[in-house]
Amino acid sequence: MEKIKEEIQGLRERIRYHNHCYYVLDDPEISDAEYDSLFQLLTELERHHPELVTPDSPTQRVGAEPQEAFSEVRHRLPMLSLGNGFRDQDIWDFDARLKRFLGDDSPVEYTVEPKIDGIALELVYEKARLTVGSTRGDGYVGEDITQNIKTILTVPLTLTQPKDGRPIPDLVEVRGEVYMEKEAFEGLNRTRLERNLPPFANPRNAAAGSLRQLDPRITAKRPLNMFCYGVGEISGSPFDTHRELMVSIQQWGLRVNRPYIRVCGTPSEVIDYCHYLEEIRSQFPYEIDGAVIKVNQLNLQARLGQKSRSPRWALAYKFRPTQETTKVIKIDVQVGRTGALTPVAHLEPVEIGGVIVRRATLHNQDEIEKKDVRELDTVLVQRAGDVIPEVVQVIRSKRTGAERKFVVPTQCPVCGAGVEKKEGEVVMRCPNPNCPAQVKQSLKHFVSKGAMDIDGLGDKLIEQLIERGLVREPADLYELRFDDLIKLDKIADKSAGNLIEAIENSKKTTLAKFVYALGIRHVGEHVAVILADHFEDLEHLEEATEEELLAIDGIGPQIAESIVSYFSDRSNREHSGRLLREGILFETVTHPGGGVVAGKTFVMTGSLSSLKRSEAKEQILRRGGRVSSSVSSSTDFLVVGESPGSKLQKAADMDVTILKEDEFLRLLGEE
């Protein structure tokens, strides 16, 4: 029996360790299959020895029996909310206010971090074991949702004592935000719609709805995640600063948004960082609705204390909203580069997040029907970063009866061809490759910055070139003469000359830009870089089979299928061949002899603070380097971010050159 107990214990530790690598460090060390077999083994052993099952076993996360109702939990210390600021001046005022309150010249430091748009949660760890998890409730009494919280894989059931870290206190109440990533939220809503269930309005509602399930087995199926941002009661706290506290919390195994927590010495630094976070807001995989500014020194926090509902030492700087209501003036249809017909709502202009929005996509007919959007409806419109604004929902209470339904036409509104809808697809397409709308969109794409980068060829000129029959496909651009251009409306000699020169200069390009310019479905700039790096010339890419493509890191089945189908179409091959005959030449992106990155193999571990892994990877690929997922004898460099995994030890053992983030950035910068 002792032996089995030990085996079970050993398995649990290994599974916990690999959970941490996978979910918290984003740096898995074993394959999913290996993980599954460990899990399977533990489940089997526990099935045969139910007396050995403990509540903190990783198997207990899959969801316990449903409950009748949630019981109440009184928080040892109230869970406060935060005072809000909306303008830079509010940050200056906050700084002045607290310095006045302190009444001396204590130098105040701040930490600034993203404000996650989710649900506040408290986790109580007693002697390192998770005993209770609860919602904020009214701040004093919340609901006991321990069983649901246990299903969130990034929440450790037991804390781990690191060798050189601070000791885990006997009691620590960790507070944080549970949220759902944007992509997971969209996936969940898609499935709900398929099952005729009402979709959630936003990721926060989805997270809240998932947490408050009486049946934890439902919660277990929802992709929830958590970031910890502070503590309630903590026994014998040895910490001096909020930052130190966050470092330890992470070392104990909890998930902390470390790369984005910044210490700032002055209000203007705080303001700069808040602006930066707002600027990159849409790049986060989860929703953030502001930045939280906290006094870093814990002794100052204690002196500052709290007002009735919020602490004096913290402020939430709220970002501008990304949703507004407005009215749909009319709906029409746009034909895209691949012939897709997209219904578009023309709106009464409205400012969202500092930009005037006039149009929003309605995606497709199914979407119009699901949301029941009609002309003259009042709607909630959302804009996030650079993505096209979209209609989130109709405000039905504003309906007057004058609204008109819209149906996507069965004929292309531009060329009149009968539209087609492939089985399993929701998108309707114009099948005519010579449709002027498709030609125009392909040309716009072809000349765009990330593609052939031909400056001076705007919408109006493209339209004229098509109307006058001067250009039918991108290769025709290279046959244009000065005399052709000068005959067009509104073009001066000088701009015609510049345009001819820009077209000529575009012939010197890279294979990646050229592949992107072809406009193959699902081949964006990033995929084009991967393809160019792998194939080195167009002929090899043209001949590639689906299996060959699928074997490349970063290429999935949808992309592989699209590439093969593109090059199996004779007219597409003729077109790319014609472009090459027009004199397009590829510069090699590798730097023979010169570049340090070219030809070298990089492996990454831990999280980088100034760029995402995918961005780092792209930078390496662009310079002709390779990226591999594990350290081996062919590894040249290991790039080490925060909280590195075991790859670091392995690399050190194998004498691989180790680059810290700043050294890595310098290496990239030198090229």
Ligand code: IVH
């Ligand atoms: S600190 C005394 N940090 O925002 C409260 N809160 O509007 C200390 N929130 O109830 C909270 N991200 O649920 C803090 N990085 C972060 C946060 C954060 C989201 C939530 C939290 C709080 C609400 C206040």
